[in-house]
Amino acid sequence: MTAPRQRPVQVVILAAGQGKRMKSVTAKVLHPLAGRPMICHTLAAAAGLRPQRIVLVVGVQSKLVQETVQAEARRLGLRPAQVSFALQRRQLGTGHAFLQAEKALGTARGDVVVLSGDVPAIRADSLRRLLRRHRSARAQATIMTAVLSDATGYGRMVRDAGGRLIERIVEHADATPAERAIHEVNCGIYVVERQLAFDAVRAGKRSNRQGEYYLTDLVHVLRGNGHKVIAHVHPDPEEVKGVNDRRDLARAGGLLQQRVLDGLMKKGVTVVDPQHTYVEASVVVGRDTILHPGVMLEGGTRIGRACQIRSGSRIVDSSLGEECEILDHCLLEESRLGRKVRVGPMAHLRPGSRLADE
Known part of the structure; x- marks a missing residue:
C-alpha cells in the first residue's frame, strides 16, 4: 500500500465573534481558562501540528486579540x-470568516486545518490523529465529530446510505425532526485540501434561517462535485465541546484544570484534594511538594521540591525554594522565598517581599 500523502499543513483559527451568550463586554476567546485566555489554548494545540502558517480570523476586539495571540506565540x-x-x-457566519483567511494563507497547496477559537480543550495529539486519518483515507475533507446523548444546538452529521461518507452537515436551527434525532455532531474542526476549500465555501448560499454563510456548506458542495468527505469520530466528547456560555466556560476550565493537576501528580506532586485545588497552567511545582485543599497557585509561581502549601493559601507570581512551608490562609504576591522558609498562618507577603534561607 502506498504511504499516505505528506503535504504542507496550514491552520486557520476562527476567533472573530463576540459570543453573545457569554453576556460580556469581553470577546469570548479572551475569557481566561487555567490562567490563560481561551484562544491561547487553541493556539498551543495548533502549534503542535508544526504548520507552515497559522492565520487567525479576528473581529470583535481585534487589536486586543492580536496582542494576546502574539504574546502567546512568542x-x-x-x-x-x-x-x-x-x-x-x-459577522456574516463561519463560512464568511473562513474566506477572510484566503489572502493570508497565500497560494501554497496542501491541507488546511480549520479550528474554532472557542474549543479550548482540543489537544495537539487529537489534531495529529485527525490529520493522519484524512491523509490515510485520501479524503478531500475530513470533519471531526463526536457522539452526544443530547445534541441540542449542534450541527448534525448526515451520512450516505452506506454510512461511510458525510453527505452534509445540518445546523440545529435548520434540521428536520428526523435530522435532530441524529446524535453524531460537528465539532467545528476540519481538514480540507487548500485548493478546494475556498471555492467550495464561496459556492455556498445564505439560504439558512440565520442568513449567514456556513462553513459547513463546503461539505455539500464537495460531495456534489464527487469529492470524498469523511468523519473522524473523537472518542471523548468533552474535549471537543465548544464554549458558548458561562456554564460551558466553567466546564472547559474544569477539564483544563484537571489536566494541569494530573500533570503535576504524574511528576511527583501530591494534590490532597484535586476538586478544591487551583493551579494555573503556567505554574511550576517541584517533586514531593504537597498541596492541601483550597490552595491556589497563579501566574508565574515557582514552587521548589518538598514544600508544604497548607489549606486556603494563595500564591501569585512568587518563587519558593526547597522545603518551604506555607501555613494556612496565607497570601503571597510577587515574593521570593529561600530554602526552608516557614510563613504563616494568616500571613500576607506583599509584592517585593524577600525572605532568605532559614
Missing part, C-alpha cells in the same frame, strides 16, 4: 512569520 516559540491575522469586519 511563548510557544513560533516565528513572527508563522502567525498572521485576517479581519472579519462584518
Whole structure:
C-alpha cells in the first residue's frame, strides 16, 4: 500500500465573534481558562501540528486579540512569520470568516486545518490523529465529530446510505425532526485540501434561517462535485465541546484544570484534594511538594521540591525554594522565598517581599 500523502499543513483559527451568550463586554476567546485566555489554548494545540502558517480570523476586539495571540506565540516559540491575522469586519457566519483567511494563507497547496477559537480543550495529539486519518483515507475533507446523548444546538452529521461518507452537515436551527434525532455532531474542526476549500465555501448560499454563510456548506458542495468527505469520530466528547456560555466556560476550565493537576501528580506532586485545588497552567511545582485543599497557585509561581502549601493559601507570581512551608490562609504576591522558609498562618507577603534561607 502506498504511504499516505505528506503535504504542507496550514491552520486557520476562527476567533472573530463576540459570543453573545457569554453576556460580556469581553470577546469570548479572551475569557481566561487555567490562567490563560481561551484562544491561547487553541493556539498551543495548533502549534503542535508544526504548520507552515497559522492565520487567525479576528473581529470583535481585534487589536486586543492580536496582542494576546502574539504574546502567546512568542511563548510557544513560533516565528513572527508563522502567525498572521485576517479581519472579519462584518459577522456574516463561519463560512464568511473562513474566506477572510484566503489572502493570508497565500497560494501554497496542501491541507488546511480549520479550528474554532472557542474549543479550548482540543489537544495537539487529537489534531495529529485527525490529520493522519484524512491523509490515510485520501479524503478531500475530513470533519471531526463526536457522539452526544443530547445534541441540542449542534450541527448534525448526515451520512450516505452506506454510512461511510458525510453527505452534509445540518445546523440545529435548520434540521428536520428526523435530522435532530441524529446524535453524531460537528465539532467545528476540519481538514480540507487548500485548493478546494475556498471555492467550495464561496459556492455556498445564505439560504439558512440565520442568513449567514456556513462553513459547513463546503461539505455539500464537495460531495456534489464527487469529492470524498469523511468523519473522524473523537472518542471523548468533552474535549471537543465548544464554549458558548458561562456554564460551558466553567466546564472547559474544569477539564483544563484537571489536566494541569494530573500533570503535576504524574511528576511527583501530591494534590490532597484535586476538586478544591487551583493551579494555573503556567505554574511550576517541584517533586514531593504537597498541596492541601483550597490552595491556589497563579501566574508565574515557582514552587521548589518538598514544600508544604497548607489549606486556603494563595500564591501569585512568587518563587519558593526547597522545603518551604506555607501555613494556612496565607497570601503571597510577587515574593521570593529561600530554602526552608516557614510563613504563616494568616500571613500576607506583599509584592517585593524577600525572605532568605532559614
